[in-house]
Amino acid sequence: MKIFILILQLAWFIALAPFLSGFITKIKNNIRMRKGPSIFQPYYNLAKLFAKSEVISETASWIFRVSPLVVFSSYLTASLMIPVFILLKPFSFIGDFLALIFIFALGRFFLALSALDTGSSFSGMGSSREMFISSLVEPTICLIVFSISLQFGSTDITVFSGMHTVSIAAIITALSLFLITIAETSRVPVDNQETHLELTMVHEAMVLEYSGRSLAFLEMAAYIKQMILFFLIAQIIFPVYLPGPINLVQIFLWCLWYLARITIVAVIVAFVEVAVAKMRLFRVADFLGFAFILGIIAVVCAVMGV
Amino acid sequence: MISLLTKQLFLFDPLALFFLAVIFVVSLPSAVYSIGYLKNSYSPKKIFFSWIILCAFLLSMALVVSTRNLIIFLVAWEIMSLVSYLFVIFDTTHEKSIQAGMIYIVMTHLGTVFIIAAFMILRNYAHSFDILAIKTACSVIPRTEKNIIFLLFLIGFGTKAGIVPLHIWLPYAHPQAPSHVSSIMSGAMIKTAIYGIIRFVVFILGASYSWWGILVLIIAVTSCLVGVIYALMEHDIKRLLAYHSVENIGIILLGVGLAMYFISINKQYLAVFSLIAGLYHLINHAIFKGLLFLCAGSVYKATGTRDIEKLGGLIKRMPQTAIYFLVGSMAISALPPLNGFVSEWLTLQAFFLGALQVTGGMKLFLGITAAMLALTSGLAAACFVKAFGITFLAEPRSHYALNAKEVSLSMKIGMFILSLLTICFGLAAAIIIKFLAKAAGAATGIEISSLKFSLNNFVLSTNGGLAGAGSNSYLSVPLLAFMLIMLAIAGFGFYVFGRKRAEIYKTWDCGYYKTDSRNEYTATAFSKPFRIAFSFFLLPYRRTQKIRESFYHVKSFSYETHTTQVFKKYIYNPALTLIFRSAKLMRRIQPGSIHLYLGYIFVILISLLMFMQKF
Numbered sequence: 079m080k081i082f083i084l085i086l087q088l089a090w091f092i093a094l095a096p097f098l099s100g101f102i103t104k105i106k107n108n109i110r111m112r113k114g115p116s117i118f119q120p121y122y123n124l125a126k127l128f129a130k131s132e133v134i135s136e137t138a139s140w141i142f143r144v145s146p147l148v149v150f151s152s153y154l155t156a157s158l159m160i161p162v163f164i165l166l167k168p169f170s171f172i173g174d175f176l177a178l179i180f181i182f183a184l185g186r187f188f189l190a191l192s193a194l195d196t197g198s199s200f201s202g203m204g205s206s207r208e209m210f211i212s213s214l215v216e217p218t219i220c221l222i223v224f225s226i227s228l229q230f231g232s233t234d235i236t237v238f239s240g241m242h243t244v245s246i247a248a249i250i251t252a253l254s255l256f257l258i259t260i261a262e263t264s265r266v267p268v269d270n271q272e273t274h275l276e277l278t279m280v281h282e283a284m285v286l287e288y289s290g291r292s293l294a295f296l297e298m299a300a301y302i303k304q305m306i307l308f309f310l311i312a313q314i315i316f317p318v319y320l321p322g323p324i325n326l327v328q329i330f331l332w333c334l335w336y337l338a339r340i341t342i343v344a345v346i347v348a349f350v351e352v353a354v355a356k357m358r359l360f361r362v363a364d365f366l367g368f369a370f371i372l373g374i375i376a377v378v379c380a381v382m383g384v
Numbered sequence: 385m386i387s388l389l390t391k392q393l394f395l396f397d398p399l400a401l402f403f404l405a406v407i408f409v410v411s412l413p414s415a416v417y418s419i420g421y422l423k424n425s426y427s428p429k430k431i432f433f434s435w436i437i438l439c440a441f442l443l444s445m446a447l448v449v450s451t452r453n454l455i456i457f458l459v460a461w462e463i464m465s466l467v468s469y470l471f472v473i474f475d476t477t478h479e480k481s482i483q484a485g486m487i488y489i490v491m492t493h494l495g496t497v498f499i500i501a502a503f504m505i506l507r508n509y510a511h512s513f514d515i516l517a518i519k520t521a522c523s524v525i526p527r528t529e530k531n532i533i534f535l536l537f538l539i540g541f542g543t544k545a546g547i548v549p550l551h552i553w554l555p556y557a558h559p560q561a562p563s564h565v566s567s568i569m570s571g572a573m574i575k576t577a578i579y580g581i582i583r584f585v586v587f588i589l590g591a592s593y594s595w596w597g598i599l600v601l602i603i604a605v606t607s608c609l610v611g612v613i614y615a616l617m618e619h620d621i622k623r624l625l626a627y628h629s630v631e632n633i634g635i636i637l638l639g640v641g642l643a644m645y646f647i648s649i650n651k652q653y654l655a656v657f658s659l660i661a662g663l664y665h666l667i668n669h670a671i672f673k674g675l676l677f678l679c680a681g682s683v684y685k686a687t688g689t690r691d692i693e694k695l696g697g698l699i700k701r702m703p704q705t706a707i708y709f710l711v712g713s714m715a716i717s718a719l720p721p722l723n724g725f726v727s728e729w730l731t732l733q734a735f736f737l738g739a740l741q742v743t744g745g746m747k748l749f750l751g752i753t754a755a756m757l758a759l760t761s762g763l764a765a766a767c768f769v770k771a772f773g774i775t776f777l778a779e780p781r782s783h784y785a786l787n788a789k790e791v792s793l794s795m796k797i798g799m800f801i802l803s804l805l806t807i808c809f810g811l812a813a814a815i816i817i818k819f820l821a822k823a824a825g826a827a828t829g830i831e832i833s834s835l836k837f838s839l840n841n842f843v844l845s846t847n848g849g850l851a852g853a854g855s856n857s858y859l860s861v862p863l864l865a866f867m868l869i870m871l872a873i874a875g876f877g878f879y880v881f882g883r884k885r886a887e888i889y890k891t892w893d894c895g896y897y898k899t900d901s902r903n904e905y906t907a908t909a910f911s912k913p914f915r916i917a918f919s920f921f922l923l924p925y926r927r928t929q930k931i932r933e934s935f936y937h938v939k940s941f942s943y944e945t946h947t948t949q950v951f952k953k954y955i956y957n958p959a960l961t962l963i964f965r966s967a968k969l970m971r972r973i974q975p976g977s978i979h980l981y982l983g984y985i986f987v988i989l990i991s992l993l994m995f996m997q998k999f
Binding site for chain 2: 130131132133134135136137138139140141146147148150151152154155158172173174176177179180181183184186187190191194195196197198199200201202203205206207209210212213214215216217218219220221223224225227228231233234286287290291292295359360363370373374377378381
């Protein structure tokens with residue numbers, strides 16, 4: 079039974095994560111009065127990449143080859159900590175919210191290394207920028223977990239996955255997490271997924287040398303990471319109210335609500351991306367500083383109990 | 385007779401045993417490593433000499449942590465400092481070694497002065513040099529004296545540990561010693577200072593007042609940030625590691641400081657837990673920093689340079705060293721499932737659990753301190769992406785790296801043992817914590833068996849150890865590692881199944897088919913965003929020079945960038961100037977006349993006699 083749920087959960091993430099990106103792109107294009115690619119474009123891209131052959135740089139070592147797998151498996155492991163089918167908690171002993179952050183760091187570390195591996199100055203630039211942004215993200219995430227721990231009494235993800243009242247502290251925490259998510263999923267004010275402009279790219283620069291299946295794995299990993307972060311935001315501000323006993327109908331309803339919530343977050347992200355302009359790299363420090371201040375305010379609110 | 389002597393002289397409680405374990409866990413692999421490392425680099429006579437001083441060094445460290453007599457402690461402490469000084473100046477031909485040795489010996493003696501002063505005050509109350517006797521006598525020491533003793537110990541041991549701003553000697557001395565000694569100095573020697581703090585401040589003085597813990601926390605978090613920011617700017621691989629020692633001492637002291645704070649507010653469960661986190665990071669740091677120094681030594685041995693800007697591509701030339709260095713880098717960057725991750729997770733949990741039990745502003749303080757710890761670990765990861773990426777990946781940046789060869793077997797064995805330990809200490813965390821709990825219990829004097837620890841399966845109950853109610857924070861490192869590996873294997877299956885043959889081709893170079901190692905990203909460039917973001921602290925400056933052939937044609941262009949060493953410039957240099965200036969003033973009373981000197985002696989004698997009358 080546990081194995082079955084495990085596979086179900088993995089399938090859930092792998093199947094639905096690309097959809098989220100396609101959905102955001104679609105909304106962005108609709109706001110801009112464009113038709114845009116289909117919602118299922120990420121799936122087509124993945125299928126295409128999977129069928130293609132790879133080109134590997136002659137400079138690259140084994141780090142370059144294993145990185146996509148490490149990145150993929152670390153984000154997928156992180157996804158196992160997310161209570162998708164909340165009423166069936168099969169994996170509650172892998173780790174908590176803190177461990178999740180550290181696992182993200184594992185994937186990022188290898189991605190940044192693989193970028194340096196090819197010797198291309200573009201990917202080196204991407205690697206440097208990614209590590210810069212992510213290290214400034216780290217304290218804010220810690221404050222977010224801290225605030226959640228103060229509000230719910232634990233760093234366990236399941237404690238705030240169920241029913242809870244939405245306090246001011248929770249809203250500010252979610253807001254701070256939202257800014258962090260924008261930075262971590264390489265979205266507009268921080269990075270831009272749509273361009274290959276050498277002056278601005280961060281994530282795209284790191285994966286520049288990848289092609290074929292390796293790239294497919296990396297893209298998939300990025301989608302999964304995005305879905306996890308969206309889920310966490312949704313979880314804090316849209317809690318669950320499930321009456322009655324646990325049965326299949328309940329689980330089905332929960333899954334629908336799950337999707338609905340992350341879709342709402344995705345819509346907000348899309349609007350934000352259209353509304354703001356890309357920042358200069360060194361302005362990103364200010365942006366993340368703002369997120370940090372929000373994190374502190376969230377902790378203060380949590381301390382005051384509002 | 386002998387057993388009586390050992391009872392009188394030694395104290396083998398769990399705390400001492402733990403530190404003995406730390407010392408030997410780093411030293412033995414380093415000793416094995418040194419066989420290959422010293423060969424061909426030094427004359428046989430010098431190698432023989434190095435073995436003798438290595439033994440003296442290890443024995444003195446072992447004596448420091450196991451003696452119960454303060455006099456013996458001091459003697460051992462001095463031998464440890466002097467012998468390690470011999471190692472710092474081991475490369476006598478190097479001018480830098482002499483300078484580093486000078487800074488080291490001055491700083492370490494400065495620290496010892498404070499320790500001696502503290503010992504003298506303690507002795508004044510206890511009338512004994514025995515540690516246990518002093519512990520019992522401690523209850524009569526008045527508040528102000530206790531505070532003074534604490535501060536003296538903090539400065540004295542802090543100098544040896546390398547806390548900011550007393551860290552100044554560490555980035556000079558550690559890199560200059562031979563690599564196996566750097567590994568022991570960083571892995572074990574600076575830990576004896578932490579032993580001193582735990583033994584004398586926590587065990588003997590009992591961490592009585594809450595401001596002690598808070599002060600230690602503030603110092604610790606400053607050390608973390610300063611250490612890691614300087615490390616990011618550093619391109620000498622061994623100095624980079626030395627700065628990371630400053631950072632990691634900070635992380636260890638975060639655990640110790642939290643324990644001190646919780647003892648003072650009488651939260652015993654949390655105190656033991658925080659100390660466990662601190663001790664765990666201590667032994668982890670000993671292992672992975674020892675490993676990293678050994679790897680850095682291998683790189684130095686193979687290439688002849690420590691400047692990472694000149695390296696690159698070593699992963700193909702030294703594949704095994706590269707793997708060991710990668711393991712060490714991952715551990716120090718706190719990546720799961722290795723040991724650094726477990727101890728940083730525990731330290732953060734200590735903050736989080738503690739915050740649930742304290743009130744008001746203290747919660748916020750703990751939160752921000754924890755956030756700074758997270759920032760540190762993020763920056764450390766960036767630093768090690770730089771260190772590993774620039775040293776081992778891409779194409780060689782100079783002939784130094786081009787001709788590198790894999791190192792000899794004994795060196796590989798030394799590194800292998802430590803990387804194995806790095807992995808084991810991550811996976812077997814639940815078992816190790818049981819041992820650490822004993823040491824932490826002995827240090828804090830808290831009966832751990834009466835506390836309901838649900839740590840053995842790594843579940844932390846949030847409500848002060850009373851298992852049951854409340855939700856738990858949990859972590860299972862083996863399961864985590866298992867899932868990571870299984871999913872990677874599954875991914876690999878998908879990756880290879882029916883794939884087309886991969887093509888090996890040049891790195892994309894915008895159609896300009898002449899890229900070489902000069903186009904690669906450098907360490908300076910990699911750390912540029914950090915240099916700009918932390919410019920308020922680093923105060924970077926650059927020098928550019930154009931040599932012109934004519935007004936229109938620039939023949940050559942040189943560019944230098946440096947960061948200002950704030951502590952050196954604004955604290956140590958003014959202090960040195962002050963000392964030299966006052967020395968010049970003092971010279972006036974030394975005109976060389978024997979009559980005057982006799983007069984001085986007379987005056988001193990009279991004043992001493994008058995001083996004696998007072999008591």
